[in-house]
Structures are given as structure tokens and as C-alpha cells.
Amino acid sequence: MSRALNGRADVSEETRGRVLAAAKRLGYSPNQSGRSLRSGATGTVGFIIIANRGRASIGETFFMTVFDGVQSVLAKHGLDLVIYYCGAEQDPEAYAKRVVERRLVDGLVVAQTTRIDRRIDYLIRRKFPFIAFGRSQSGGAHSWIDLDFEGVAEQAIGLLYKQGHRRIAVATSEDEVNFGYVYVDACRAALDRRGVRLTEDLIFREAMSEAGGARLGERLLACEARPTAVVMVENSMAIGLYPKLREAGVKPGRDIAVVGFDQSPTSSLFLQPSLTQFRLSLFDLGDWLGTHMLALLDARRSGRTVAPARKIWPLELVPGESTAMTVAASDDQDPSRSPDRFIAASS
Amino acid sequence: MSRALNGRADVSEETRGRVLAAAKRLGYSPNQSGRSLRSGATGTVGFIIIANRGRASIGETFFMTVFDGVQSVLAKHGLDLVIYYCGAEQDPEAYAKRVVERRLVDGLVVAQTTRIDRRIDYLIRRKFPFIAFGRSQSGGAHSWIDLDFEGVAEQAIGLLYKQGHRRIAVATSEDEVNFGYVYVDACRAALDRRGVRLTEDLIFREAMSEAGGARLGERLLACEARPTAVVMVENSMAIGLYPKLREAGVKPGRDIAVVGFDQSPTSSLFLQPSLTQFRLSLFDLGDWLGTHMLALLDARRSGRTVAPARKIWPLELVPGESTAMTVAASDDQDPSRSPDRFIAASS
DNA sequence: TTGTACGCGTTATCAG
DNA sequence: CTGATAACGCGTACAA
Numbered sequence A, B: 001m002s003r004a005l006n007g008r009a010d011v012s013e014e015t016r017g018r019v020l021a022a023a024k025r026l027g028y029s030p031n032q033s034g035r036s037l038r039s040g041a042t043g044t045v046g047f048i049i050i051a052n053r054g055r056a057s058i059g060e061t062f063f064m065t066v067f068d069g070v071q072s073v074l075a076k077h078g079l080d081l082v083i084y085y086c087g088a089e090q091d092p093e094a095y096a097k098r099v100v101e102r103r104l105v106d107g108l109v110v111a112q113t114t115r116i117d118r119r120i121d122y123l124i125r126r127k128f129p130f131i132a133f134g135r136s137q138s139g140g141a142h143s144w145i146d147l148d149f150e151g152v153a154e155q156a157i158g159l160l161y162k163q164g165h166r167r168i169a170v171a172t173s174e175d176e177v178n179f180g181y182v183y184v185d186a187c188r189a190a191l192d193r194r195g196v197r198l199t200e201d202l203i204f205r206e207a208m209s210e211a212g213g214a215r216l217g218e219r220l221l222a223c224e225a226r227p228t229a230v231v232m233v234e235n236s237m238a239i240g241l242y243p244k245l246r247e248a249g250v251k252p253g254r255d256i257a258v259v260g261f262d263q264s265p266t267s268s269l270f271l272q273p274s275l276t277q278f279r280l281s282l283f284d285l286g287d288w289l290g291t292h293m294l295a296l297l298d299a300r301r302s303g304r305t306v307a308p309a310r311k312i313w314p315l316e317l318v319p320g321e322s323t324a325m326t327v328a329a330s331d332d333q334d335p336s337r338s339p340d341r342f343i344a345a346s347s
Numbered sequence C: 001t002t003g004t005a006c007g008c009g010t011t012a013t014c015a016g
Numbered sequence D: 001c002t003g004a005t006a007a008c009g010c011g012t013a014c015a016a
Helices: A013-026 A032-039 A061-076 A092-101 A118-125 A149-162 A178-192 A210-222 A235-247 A266-270 A282-301 A340-346 B013-026 B032-039 B061-076 B092-101 B118-125 B149-162 B178-193 B210-222 B235-247 B266-270 B282-301 B340-346
Strands: A044-050 A080-086 A107-111 A130-133 A143-147 A168-173 A203-206 A229-232 A257-259 A277-279 A310-313 A316-318 B044-050 B080-086 B107-111 B130-133 B143-147 B168-173 B203-206 B229-232 B257-259 B277-279 B310-313 B316-318
Touching: A032 B032, A044 A061, A044 A092, A044 A282, A061 A080, A061 A282, A061 B080, A080 A092, A080 B061, A092 A107, A092 A118, A107 A118, A107 A282, A130 A282, A143 A149, A143 A178, A143 A282, A149 A178, A149 A229, A149 A257, A149 A316, A168 A178, A168 A210, A203 A210, A210 A229, A210 A235, A210 B266, A229 A235, A235 A266, A235 B266, A266 B210, A266 B235, A266 B266, A282 A310, B044 B061, B044 B092, B044 B282, B061 B080, B061 B282, B080 B092, B092 B107, B092 B118, B107 B118, B107 B282, B130 B282, B143 B149, B143 B178, B143 B282, B149 B178, B149 B229, B149 B257, B149 B316, B168 B178, B168 B210, B203 B210, B210 B229, B210 B235, B229 B235, B235 B266, B282 B310
Parallel strands: A044 A080, A044 A107, A107 A130, A130 A143, A143 A310, A168 A203, A168 A229, A229 A257, B044 B080, B044 B107, B107 B130, B130 B143, B143 B310, B168 B203, B168 B229, B229 B257
Antiparallel strands: A080 B080, A277 A316, B277 B316
16 A cells, blocks of 8 residues: 555565556556645645736746746655646735635745735745745745846946946836836946936836837837936837837937846847847746745754745846947936936945 | 535524634635545646747747636636646656646646647546647547637638739748647648649748747748748747848838737737737637536536537737738749649639 | 554534 | 534554
8 A cells, every 4th residue: 555655664575566566557546635635735836926917928938937947846856836827807815825725735936026915924924835936025034036136237237337328217117016116226226326316207117018118119209308228127128119119210229228137038039139138047046946945845844944045046148239339428418417416425 | 614614505694604703713714635535526627738849938928818718717616727837858648647647636728739649648548527728630539629720821821812922931830739730731721722732842840939930031031932921820930030031131011921820929919010910819718718627527527428529719810011012923933833733623 | 564543624414 | 403423545653
């Protein structure tokens, strides 16, 4: 019986052979419900993603590759990964609650964290093993991993500044997804360090989708004093932005510098002129998630406690033609602004 | 106890109230493993998708919207939808087997069917309730749904033929995904009906990705007698094709007609010149899947048998600028070919 | 080394 | 209408 199948030591080779043979002949496979009930664990890790919250291009290569990484780790330990897809009409908190309370999984990854994310508060209260993919203002100490928005902003702003840009637009999300705020703050800080102030009129909040990018394009073109560069938190926006610019005869890398974000959706790699963006290994990120999840589950099983991990995942700049241009740096383009204070502050 | 919570009739209002109150106070929620063990059903439907098999842009809006539709139906009946993501290194058959044999789900949707799909053979053998999303040569009678490739081919070829095109390239998948074959056959039939023969040199097999589309572009440009039009089975290919054509000064809709497929990835809606493609309601398709799955599960529960459904899902032509051109129709471009036989056949 | 009985949490059933 | 009990399939603990 189970001793033979599960490879316990206290069973003779002969018996094990007989049992295995019989199991194969009868096509026996253990019922997971029975197993879970007995052991108190499901052997399953859930990964919750939310419909069209945040990036439009959810799922595409982005999460898929992450799943691959997570699974490669979990599979080695006999754990399954299942994706819970929280539809557009469903409440994310209720959805997560349901998964936890029915004990459908042993651990959870919750993606697309919002600034105030009640799922996180709930999971902490519940002392349920989980990792947040994305930071949040919610909750206290808990494990999370997030992309290095600060590093991206620093590299993007650094590059543009060096090329003389001072009037740089920042395109971010119009919704409550946390990284929209993180990114703007990071850009503001990177500009501050260089004595440039990020004013409100240079922050463009739009849907993170191609349509949002198209609207961004319209707004940029309508500016009295058009920014000489734009950085954005999501690449679908670039895909919608490019055609708008082209229609107006404004060429990325010649008439305006454009910096995208990560390399998803993959279509963004085929923009012309090629888009300056950032590279990261989503598979390795998934690997990290899986590995840390194992640690959380081990800790819970053995009653130990494990320190919450906080991981910032690096991205590497991949320069493209969209930032090929330089502009004459004039710090006093707009005489109504006094940069002195900032220059002083940065020294 | 359970009678009160599950709303059975044989319990007084007062008791029910007390039980509900206590349950709320203690934060009680039924354990799904216990429930499944007792009832023999998990209350869960699985949807298996495969990593980068077939279309590169898997997941993106395409499957996500389908999930939404499925879930909207299942949720009404207290069923959960979970996504099983079969990673690139895993064997799809073994993966499906595992899900079935451990009794993780009550029913299964298997997407991205291949021409010979051992999952289907297995599921039929096992008499497990499932729906294939995509046709296959495998298996006998079973439920499936698939896109109307024949209708798409007929509309695409019909449009191009009317505009004078006779030398039409067909771009399809290089891998074993079933619809790649279906589409080519459908195009061949549509051309046959018009007395045009689809020769082997006009069939281009490439990866269904932007990179595949780029290679397609190179091959088209290298043709001695370049096709005047190209139809393709997947839109990522168009996204890779466009830049290649542009580099060579070949403009879609002026120098070559281009017809895409469905409207995913969404980026394809932002191509310039706009791409002629096809529209379909993925949400409704998911709704159909959910509804039919319910029928399958009901039938199994009541021991009845339900006739396998075979559904062809319609797509509607959305003309774009990429097919704005007409060409002089000359049926004898290539004197080595004799169209008479086909003209005769079509009369 | 092997056989057996128990209990995980649930719900259906049967007796009260 | 309500309370008690058995059984779903598994793994473990304990007895043989």
C-alpha cells in the first residue's frame, strides 16, 4: 500500500515490487483529496493573476515565463503550480479568500499588487504562506519581490539627462496598481538628483494599453512646450504611441526620445525605430519565487519561522534607436521655473 | 452543520440562523478536500494551456478573455476554474494524465490541440469529461470547439481574388499544432473553388511569432516572382512582417496585400497601415465552453450520456488598409500551370 | 517486516 | 426537525 508506493524504508524489496506491479496493472493513482485530507496539505501552490488590472498585456510572455520558472522549482519537490485567474467582474479580495479558506493550496503568489491591497492584509492576518509579486503600502512584514523600478528610472533618466534632455515626460498607469506610483516616484528622485523638477504637467496617467499609449501620443503632441523625451512604465503604451507620432511626422529618436520598460509584449521588440527598453530574466524571477515559496512551506511544516524576503529584481538597459538623439541642454527653457533650489539640493 | 450551511430544506429557520452565526463567528469555511473526498467531485474545472506551443502570444488577451467567459458561467454554479500551465519542458500528455488521475478536477478543457494529440486519446479512453479547444485527427467522438478557419480562408481568399490577386502566399505554423494544417487546407479549397491552385512554393511555414513573421518577410522579398498577397494564420507574424517590408520599401496595401487572422495580440490593431483581420467574441466562446462543460458534468453526475458537441466558431472580416490595393488579374501569369482543370471543376 | 485500525473533514442517511 | 454515525481514500501509528 502507501508505504511501498511512497518509498518508505520499512518494506521489503519483494513486497514493494508486487505492490508497484499491482498498482500499475490496475492503473492506480492516489486520490489527491484523500491525501490532502490526511496530510493537511494539498501539494499545490496557487498563483493569482487578475484580469486587465494593471498591464493590458497581462499573461503574454510576461507571466507565462514566470510560471515556467516557478514550476521548474516546484516540480522537483512534487508540488503543482496552478493559476487562479481572477476575472474582471470578481473582487480580488473575495477571490483570494475563497482560495485560502477552502484550503485549495498550501501557498500563494499574488501578482499585480495595488497600492492598498486588501489581499495582503488578509493573508498576513491569516498567517498564510504567500509572496506578493509587487510592492504595496499594505501589510507589514511579508515576503515580496518586485522589479527594480528605481534602477530603471535611474538608468532611463540618466541616459536622457546625459543627452541633454531636461523636459522629460513620465507616462504611468491611471489605475491603482502600485508600481505606477513607484515608478513616478523613482523618476522624480532620479530627476531631483540632477537638479530637475518633475512637475505635475509632465506626468501622464493613462491606461497601460495600446489605446492608452495612443492617448498619450495625442496629449504629447498637443503640448504647448512639448517634452523632448518620454519614459513609460509599460510597453503596450509604446505600441500605441508610435503610430500617433508617425501620423504627426514625429520620429522617435529624432524628434522625441522614447524609453520603454521591459521587453513585453514581445511585439515591442519589433517597433521601428527600435525602442530603448530593459531586459530581465523572467524565468529566473520565477525560479526565485519557487525557491522562496519552498522555504516558506518548509518553515510552516516544521513550525519554524522564516524571515520575510524582500527582493528587488534587476533590469538591464538595452539602448535602441528611439534614444539616438541629443538635444541642447538648456536648464532655463522655462523661465518660470527656478532650478537653483534643486541644484543646491543635489550638491 | 452542513445542512444549515448548504441550505437544505429540512432545517428550521432558527437553527439555521444559529449555525450561520456560529460559522461566521468562528470563521468557518468548509475544507474542500473533505468535501471532495465525500462527494467524489472537486467542484473544479481545469483549463490546460501549453507554453509556447503553437502561437507565441499565448495567453495574452486571447486566452484571458476566454477564461473570463468560462468563469462567468461556472461561477453561477459554484464551480471554480483553474488554469494548468504545462511548461515548455513538460510532456503535455503526462501533464494531463497527472491532473486527471489525481482527480484534481471534474472536467478539463485542453487547448492547442496538435494534429495527433495523445491527450485526446487518453481522455477518451479514460472516459473523462473534457472539451478540446481545437480540432485534431486524434480520438473519435468527443466534444470540441474550434475557430472557423474555413470561413476565414473563404473570406480572405474571396476578398483577394476579387481584387485581382492570383498569386497568394499562405503563411502557416511550422509546428504540429492542428490549425496550421486546417488553415492551409481551407485556403487551398477556397482557391480551388476559384480555379487557382495553391502550389507548395506558396506555402510558408514559420514559427507563429514576430520572429517567424520577420523570416516570412525575408522569404517573400527574396521570391523571384513575389506573391501579390499573403494571408497568415496568426497575427504575431504580421507584427514581425511589417518592419521587414517597410525596410524594403514595400508597403502593405500598396505593394502587397496582407491579411491577418484574429485580433490578438492587441498590438496588431495598431499596425500601420491597418491590418485586414478578423473579429470574434472570445468571451462568448468561453461562455460556450463553460455551458457545454456544465452539460458534460451534469450528464456524468446523473449517469446520462450527452452527445459530443462540435462547434465551429465564426469570425467576421474587418477590412483594413493592408488590402486596399487591386491588381490586374492575369490567370496566365505562370504559363507552366494550367488552370483549366480547376475552372472546369468549379463550374 | 507486515497487517490493521484510526482519523483527517465532509455530507448523506438513519434513527430519534 | 435534529442529533448521531458511517464512509469517502489516504497515511501513520501501533500491534503483531
